[in-house]
Amino acid sequence: MSAIDQHANDLFEALRNGRTVAPLRDSINNDIPTAYAIQDKVVALRLAAGERIVGKKIGLTSPAVQAQLGVDQPDYGVLFDTMDRTGKGPVPMELLMQPKVEGELAFVLGKDLKDPEMDLETLKSAIVAVQPAIEIVGSRVENWNIKISDTIADNASGSHYVLGNQTKPLAEVATSAIEMTLLKNGVVASQGTGKACMGDPLNAALWLAQTMAQMGRPLLKGEVLLSGALGPMVPVEHGDAFELRLEGFKSTMVSFE
Numbered sequence: 001m002s003a004i005d006q007h008a009n010d011l012f013e014a015l016r017n018g019r020t021v022a023p024l025r026d027s028i029n030n031d032i033p034t035a036y037a038i039q040d041k042v043v044a045l046r047l048a049a050g051e052r053i054v055g056k057k058i059g060l061t062s063p064a065v066q067a068q069l070g071v072d073q074p075d076y077g078v079l080f081d082t083m084d085r086t087g088k089g090p091v092p093m094e095l096l097m098q099p100k101v102e103g104e105l106a107f108v109l110g111k112d113l114k115d116p117e118m119d120l121e122t123l124k125s126a127i128v129a130v131q132p133a134i135e136i137v138g139s140r141v142e143n144w145n146i147k148i149s150d151t152i153a154d155n156a157s158g159s160h161y162v163l164g165n166q167t168k169p170l171a172e173v174a175t176s177a178i179e180m181t182l183l184k185n186g187v188v189a190s191q192g193t194g195k196a197c198m199g200d201p202l203n204a205a206l207w208l209a210q211t212m213a214q215m216g217r218p219l220l221k222g223e224v225l226l227s228g229a230l231g232p233m234v235p236v237e238h239g240d241a242f243e244l245r246l247e248g249f250k251s252t253m254v255s256f257e
Contacts, residue, residue: 003027004034008041011154014140015046018097023141025149035152042155043078054224055079056212057135058204059156060148061197061228071148074198076208077156079224085136086163090257096159097138099236101254102229103182103190103244105175105201106133106163109223116213123206130173132164132246134182134254135226137233161226164244164252172248176200179247180230184240192231201227 001009007028010021028034047053060066060074085091093099110128138159141150151157175194182190198204204227209219219225234242241255 004037004041007038007153008045011038011042011140012045014097015042018094020097020140020142023145023147023150024153025147028149030147030149032149032152035149038153039077039155042153046080051080051082053078054081054084055226056208056219056223057156057158057161057226058208058228059137059151059158061201061204074204074207074228075148075152075156076211077152077158079158079161079226083158083160084163085160085254087165090255091136091160091162093238093256096136096236096256097140098144099136099138099159099256100233101182101236101242102135102137102233103180103192103231103246104133104135104197104229105173105178105194105227105246106131106161107170107201107205107225107227108167109219109221109225112218112220113209114213114218116210118206118209118213120202120206123202123209124170127170127205129167130170130175131167132244132249132252133226134162134242134244134252135229136160136162136236136254162252162254163224164246164249166250168248174247175202178230181245182231182234183243183245184234186241186243189234189242190231192229194230196230197228201230204228
C-alpha cells in the first residue's frame with residue numbers, strides 16, 4: 001500500500017472510530033500536492049460510504065495563521081451532507097474530535113463556476129445568497145499538532161457547520177467591513193471583521209473558485225462555500241453554547257451536548 005493510501009485509510013478510520021493519528025507531514029516531506037492527494041483519497045472513501053458532497057470550505061485565510069504554518073496561501077476542504085448540523089439541535093460531542101468554532105460568511109452558488117480565469121464580478125454574479133455560518137473545525141491529528149500538509153490531508157480540519165436561518169442577497173452585505181462577534185456561554189470569545197479573511201471573504205471565495213476550476217473540479221450550482229474565519233477559533237467543551245452575531249443578520253446559535 002502506498003503512503004498516500006495508508007494515510008488516507010488512517011484518517012478515514014480516525015473519522016469512524018474517534019481516535020486521533022500522529023502527524024503525517026514528515027513522511028510526505030510536508031508536500032502540499034501529496035497532502036491534497038491524500039485528501040482526495042479520503043473524499044473517495046467517504047463517498048463510497050454513502051456521504052454526499054454539498055459544498056467546499058476555505059481554510060488558512062488569516063495571514064497570522066498562514067505565518068504560523070509557514071505558508072502564503074489558503075487551503076480548501078470538502079463539505080459533506082453529514083457535516084451540516086443546521087436545524088438539528090445540540091451537537092453531540094461524540095461526533096467531534098478536538099472541536100473549535102469559528103464565525104464565518106457562507107455563500108450559496110446559483111450557477112456553476114467552470115472558468116479558471118473568472119474575475120470577481122463573475123463570482124459575485126453566481127452568488128445567490130449569503131448566510132451566517134458557525135463552522136465547527138476539528139482535527140484527526142493528535143493535539144492539533146499540525147502543519148500545512150497535516151491539515152490539508154485532514155480535509156482542511158473540517159468537522160461540521162451550522163448555517164443561520166436568515167439569507168440576504170450579496171448586494172446587501174458589506175463583506176469586507178462586516179463585523180463579527182462570537183459569544184461562548186454569553187461571554188464574548190472572538191471578534192473580527194471581513195478584512196480578517198484575506199481582506200474580504202470574496203477574495204477567499206474567488207481563490208477557491210479559480211483553483212477548483214483549474215483542477216477540473218469546478219464549484220457547482222447549489223453548493224455552499226464556507227469562506228473562512230472572521231476571528232480567532234474558540235475551543236469547545238461539553239455543555240457549551242455559542243451565539244454568532246454577524247452585522248445585519250439575526251443571531252445564529254449552536255450548543256454541544
